[in-house]
Amino acid sequence: MAQLYPFNDPVVVETEQPLLIDRGDGIRVRDTDGRSYIDAVSALWCASLGFTPSRLTRVMAEQMGQLAYYHSFLGRAPALTDQLAARLVARMPGMARVFFGTSGSEAVETAAKIVRYYWAARGQGERQRIIARDGAYHGSGQVSAALTGMGYCHTGFSLPLSSVLRTGRPHYKRDAEPGETELAFSKRRARELDALITQEDAGTIAAFIGEPAMGAGGVILPPDGYWSAVQEVLAKHGILLIADEIICGFGRTGQWFGCETWGIHPDLMTVAKQMTASVFPMSAVAMRAEIYEGLKPLAHEVGTFGHGVTYGGHPVGAAVALECLDIYEEMGLPAHVARLGARIAAGLAPLATAPGVLDVRCQGMLAALECETDQQAQAIGAAAVARGVFFRIIGPVVAIAPPYICTEADIDQIMGVLAQAVAVSFAVPADAVQP
Numbered sequence: 001m002a003q004l005y006p007f008n009d010p011v012v013v014e015t016e017q018p019l020l021i022d023r024g025d026g027i028r029v030r031d032t033d034g035r036s037y038i039d040a041v042s043a044l045w046c047a048s049l050g051f052t053p054s055r056l057t058r059v060m061a062e063q064m065g066q067l068a069y070y071h072s073f074l075g076r077a078p079a080l081t082d083q084l085a086a087r088l089v090a091r092m093p094g095m096a097r098v099f100f101g102t103s104g105s106e107a108v109e110t111a112a113k114i115v116r117y118y119w120a121a122r123g124q125g126e127r128q129r130i131i132a133r134d135g136a137y138h139g140s141g142q143v144s145a146a147l148t149g150m151g152y153c154h155t156g157f158s159l160p161l162s163s164v165l166r167t168g169r170p171h172y173k174r175d176a177e178p179g180e181t182e183l184a185f186s187k188r189r190a191r192e193l194d195a196l197i198t199q200e201d202a203g204t205i206a207a208f209i210g211e212p213a214m215g216a217g218g219v220i221l222p223p224d225g226y227w228s229a230v231q232e233v234l235a236k237h238g239i240l241l242i243a244d245e246i247i248c249g250f251g252r253t254g255q256w257f258g259c260e261t262w263g264i265h266p267d268l269m270t271v272a273k274q275m276t277a278s279v280f281p282m283s284a285v286a287m288r289a290e291i292y293e294g295l296k297p298l299a300h301e302v303g304t305f306g307h308g309v310t311y312g313g314h315p316v317g318a319a320v321a322l323e324c325l326d327i328y329e330e331m332g333l334p335a336h337v338a339r340l341g342a343r344i345a346a347g348l349a350p351l352a353t354a355p356g357v358l359d360v361r362c363q364g365m366l367a368a369l370e371c372e373t374d375q376q377a378q379a380i381g382a383a384a385v386a387r388g389v390f391f392r393i394i395g396p397v398v399a400i401a402p403p404y405i406c407t408e409a410d411i412d413q414i415m416g417v418l419a420q421a422v423a424v425s426f427a428v429p430a431d432a433v434q435p
């Protein structure tokens with residue numbers, strides 16, 4: 001074994017070999033012992049078209065044959081990346097320009113640099129700090145991990161950074177005070193944000209970053225009035241808003257973007273994952289015209305916008321992303337996701353009253369069953385694996401985000417396995433349920 005595996009306990013993987021996957025077939029993957037599993041969370045919320053999307057592999061091979069690589073530095077660029085940028089800004093609400101990268105973390109690093117650059121260009125270079133929320137996940141780079149609100153991403157890495165300010169997560173079920181309505185809770189979160197900004201001095205704050213719905217923090221859907229209250233506070237203080245759409249983007253919540261689902265009007269958006277159905281590593285930061293126009297004079301004065309990566313704007317990624325957009329449009333993406341999402345919600349509803357279940361929630365094809373304890377969720381995850389379905393277990397949360405190519409029968413199978421897993425896990429002590 002020669003790997004240091006990401007997000008694994010190395011001592012555990014040394015003794016219990018990781019499950020080795022060597023084949024895909026639509027929404028299913030197969031391990032090296034020949035067992036097949038439905039991945040009901042699209043791997044890392046990303047394989048929207050499954051694990052063998054033949055149209056994408058064909059387009060990729062064709063593009064490889066035509067132009068396997070080129071860069072976008074120093075006055076040249078792959079022609080396809082311009083086509084993709086135009087398609088993206090036409091789709092992404094309010095956006096005018098796109099900067100391409102390779103991973104989600106890199107998109108967040110870039111967005112963090114762009115907001116600082118923008119303020120520097122506007123003569124407000126002291127606006128350096130970025131506000132992020134508890135439980136947020138924004139990636140594994142230095143700044144993106146600092147923005148991430150999970151302790152295990154900080155310990156040992158000299159993180160978080162002093163340039164990151166932290167505010168509360170919008171988890172109504174866990175964090176509301178007794179008797180507090182959703183709206184009152186949202187307003188309280190906004191008041192806390194306002195107080196933080198006032199205390200820390202708005203003139204030192206560049207931006208606020210948030211996932212429209214939090215993914216890796218436990219599928220936290222914003223409560224009533226949350227985003228409008230937050231945006232009111234940010235507007236009052238002239239603070240930019242970065243919407244991290246790396247999970248929500250391209251249909252996951254039943255609209256093309258999570259921003260459209262929740263009435264968010266960001267200054268910048270980060271996207272990756274479903275942009276290429278994760279068949280090719282590619283990400284992007286999109287920005288409003290004002291951000292681009294604002295940073296332009298400084299880049300011109302310096303003589304270059306001094307940021308970029310070798311594989312950013314890869315022509316093969318661009319070909320795949322363009323094909324994905326075609327596929328999503330042909331699918332009638334928002335309506336398609338809303339229809340399958342309604343089936344997920346229908347499967348979840350009867351589980352809401354099962355003993356040990358704190359909450360069930362679903363928006364589009366992003367859903368969760370939240371248990372009272374972590375141990376209960378782990379037992380459900382193990383029972384589901386034994387029945388051939390992968391969910392993602394996040395503390396007490398069982399996360400569900402299946403590929404868009406699921407049939408209604410696939411959704412029924414996934415939800416049936418979840419129901420069985422809940423039944424067996426809660427009927428016996430959690431530690432008695434083994435895959």
Ligand SMILES: Cc1ncc(COP(=O)(O)O)c(C=O)c1O
Pocket residue numbers: 044103104105106108137138139140211215216244245246247272
């Ligand atoms: C909301 C969000 N932002 C950023 C990232 C980081 O993306 P990547 O793993 O591609 O670096 C993720 C990854 O899951 C994510 O969910």
